[in-house]
Amino acid sequence: MDFSLSRNWWVLLLRGVVAILFGVAAFLWPGPTLYVLVLLFGAYALLDGLFALFAAMSGHFSGDNLWALLLEGIIGIGVGIVTFAWPGVTGLALLYLIAFWAITTGVFEIVAAFRLPRHIGGGWLLALSGLLSVLFGVLLVIAPGEGALAVIWLIAAYAISFGILLVALSLQLAAHRAPRTRAF
Numbered sequence: 056m057d058f059s060l061s062r063n064w065w066v067l068l069l070r071g072v073v074a075i076l077f078g079v080a081a082f083l084w085p086g087p088t089l090y091v092l093v094l095l096f097g098a099y100a101l102l103d104g105l106f107a108l109f110a111a112m113s114g115h116f117s118g119d120n121l122w123a124l125l126l127e128g129i130i131g132i133g134v135g136i137v138t139f140a141w142p143g144v145t146g147l148a149l150l151y152l153i154a155f156w157a158i159t160t161g162v163f164e165i166v167a168a169f170r171l172p173r174h175i176g177g178g179w180l181l182a183l184s185g186l187l188s189v190l191f192g193v194l195l196v197i198a199p200g201e202g203a204l205a206v207i208w209l210i211a212a213y214a215i216s217f218g219i220l221l222v223a224l225s226l227q228l229a230a231h232r233a234p235r236t237r238a239f
Contacts (some may be wrong), residue, residue: 061175061232066110067225073102074218081211085204088140092207093149099214102154104131113157120170127163130156147199150206155197157213161188177227184220187213 076098081092111121134156138149148235164185187232191213195206 062115063110063113064107064225064228064232065125066113067221067228070103070106071101071218071221071223071225074105074221076218077191078211078214078216078218081207081214081238085207092210093142095136096149096210097142099135100131100138103160103200104133104135106127107131120167123163125167127160130159138156150195150199153210154192157192157193157195161185161190163170163191166190175228176233177198177224177231180220180224180227184217184224205230 062206080095084091096140105128107124111128112123134152137152162185165182166185168178168185171181191209194209
């Protein structure tokens with residue numbers, strides 16, 4: 056598995072870019088209704104889950120790494136589908152759904168960071184993005200009633216920060232990709 060993550064660095068890059076775009080959109084339009092927030096979050100969670108499943112099914116993972124990435128992908132897709140199936144869900148229920156998703160995703164990213172080979176580097180970036188996810192989820196559980204605008208800004212800040220960390224990790228992994236051999 057030495058180079059499996061570095062071969063698929065672009066999947067992390069896409070996840071990071073989608074997170075950043077989601078965060079910027081949430082900052083630019085802070086007044087949308089809860090319905091719009093549900094749809095934006097649902098699309099983000101669904102895409103993030105699909106990218107995680109794609110990475111898991113790329114054939115470069117096995118054992119603990121495979122199940123963690125598969126479970127992260129399935130949970131992301133499930134959360135996305137649930138938000139689309141019930142868009143009229145209350146703000147508090149959505150908040151707890153987002154919190155559960157962020158905490159779960161963060162834990163799996165921290166686990167994956169410790170399994171990343173040291174010579175590739177970047178494990179601390181993955182662990183930091185996981186810690187950011189867990190802290191974000193815990194904050195949502197602790198203070199759910201701070202207001203829709205504050206929640207939108209929190210989600211936007213989280214998504215942009217998380218996205219920047221994933222982009223940084225993907226670029227570091229791209230620099231450590233397995234060298235391609237030329238056929239002459």
